[in-house]
Amino acid sequence: MVELIFPDGSKQEVEKGTPFGDLLRELPGALRKKAVAVSVDDQAYDLNRVVEGGGRFVVLTTDSDKGLDILRHGTSHLMALAVQELFGKVKFAIGPAIQDGFYYDILMDHTLSPDDLEKIEAKMRELLDRGDLAFTREVLPSSEAVKLFTELDQPFKVELINDLGAENVSIYRLGAFTDLCVGPHLADVRKMRHFKLLSLAGAYWRGDENRDMLQRIYGTVFFKEAELRQDLERREEARKRDHRKLGPQLELFDIKEEAGGGLVFWYPKGYILREMVENFWIEEHRKDGYQMILTPHIAKSGLWKTSGHYDYYKENMFLIRDDEDQEFVLKPMNCPGHILIYKNKLHSYRDLPIRYAELGTVYRNERSGTLHGLLRVRGFTQDDAHIFCTPEQMEEEVSRCFNLAHKLLTTFGFKDYQVELSAHDPQNMEKYAGSEEDWIMAEEALLKTIENRNIPFKKIPGEAVFYGPKIDLKLIDAIGRGWQATTIQFDFNLPRRFDVTYINKEGQKEYVYMIHRALLGSIERFIGTLTEHYAGAFPLWLSPEQVRVLPVGKEHHGYARECVGKMRAAGIRAEGDFREEKLGYKIRESELQKVYYMAVCGDKETQAGTLDIRSKSKGRLGVKKLDLFIEEVVDEIGKKT
């Protein structure tokens, strides 16, 4: 007998070998219907398996993430079966469930086209409709599994089994498709019917660019048709918010083929966004004790040899050679420049902390395939700062960074973010700069800061880069997507390379603690993110065009111009539409261009000194005195909401 503990705390003694199906029969019908698999002590089992040992017993349902993963994983098997039936001799790599769907990586001679996706979908439906499909599980010794997959001509599976080095492995069969797989899988394959194949892509076997390039098919699947529909709509919504589309459409920014990929052109309206972001950023940094500096865009390569970038980062740097055969580097980072300014004189511990901030434009020669709108570019402006401090000040400084980041991000409308702490791998200390003591101290400072704020976070050991541990903040946007923004990093490398020191209380030279931080990340990426978050309809204080005055007819042009003039004098970004078009036409254009307020003036308003106000988001707001409207708008802009 073994003991199963249910989620409500109740316990039950059951015989080893009892089918889970028997246990389920005792559960409420609603729960039973939703059962996909069960788990005992987090080990998942197929519903048709039997109790092997005791522990915490949980029914994995169609409502849970785990249940959805099982569905998705199962559907990837179904897709693989369909591909095998359609194309015969193909070699399967891996086919896991992922964040919002599943994929399967396949090596085959035939090059898949989008048309093939439809054929595969049709075959999948046909297989389901046949009605005799079911997953069956077998356990066999690894040696036999190797033999089996060798016979099936599935070299990737053989490699996987060999690398596992386990005594036994499990395989699942679905029709004629046999896969190495831990499972579990659905008892009822008909649950997989609400699926959609989404896209094709290339993917290296095991992510290694020296190995086979496989064909990857992406798809998604849900338990309910409505959920699938919703997900496809969500994808559609995301496409509509795409900053790469909205940027040019709203005349904010664009990337020009003539100039090259990854280089951004800011149009007048987009420049206003930048200006607003940067001004607010500078204001808040000054308040928080930062000093603004500016460093050159190019510098002799010697500087980058000292920093180590020249050796480790060369393929990403743009090099410039002058007539006298002197080599320069277009700066890929601001740190060495900031260090040169710090090193201008000797610093006492009394001077610290020193916080140098720069909206520093850097250039990195990213591989062409990685470029992506404003999110991944070759020229971008980091909202950068370097803090030079003593070990004692470290924690306080990290905490201040966190506060400042929070202030900036929430003001820009991002209420949620995820926190990740990238820590060192104690097993591999030799690959890191700085002592283990330094690392532990720095990671504790980072950890304390996060814990003091009582927010959930993930600590990832071994994720840190060699020069120091870091905290990253990921923004969550209006439709739930995550975007990389803030990074707060320690640097144990550069102070040593550049001999960056301060004089401590004992009159001794000591290496300074250096914190590298970018709160928005880069201005480009941040504005790309903002654009998608607001779907191009920015809040008033950021809106490129805050008010557009719309005269009804020609005779109202004079008054309209007067209104625009007064608004501009009050600091409002106002325009007038003086074309001889019907009012409906002008309103439609303002709406499409996402102008925040429209102010209509006809006979009545011209005589009364008023405007008929219409807001993009709330529709008609009614007639207002010009002066009062200006006052209200100025007030609202000041609130930054």
Place this chain on the structure above:
RNA sequence: GCUGGUGUAGCUCAGCUGGUAGAGCAACGCAUUCGUAAUGCGUAGGUCGUCGGUUCGAUCCCGUCCACCAGCUCCA
């Protein structure tokens, strides 16, 4: 960088197995003087991403390069 796809007017797109291109919107002109999401008529606009090849002839077929898209990889 790699795999696959795409590139036709400012924008969105059409163009049947090769015979030098078309629509809607936008622009411009004329008429209309208009009250809360598109007034009508007309005009103009393209070296069909680039360079090269095949062909009597290339937007279409082949190759090169550039850019973009879905990913992989990369982001010390």
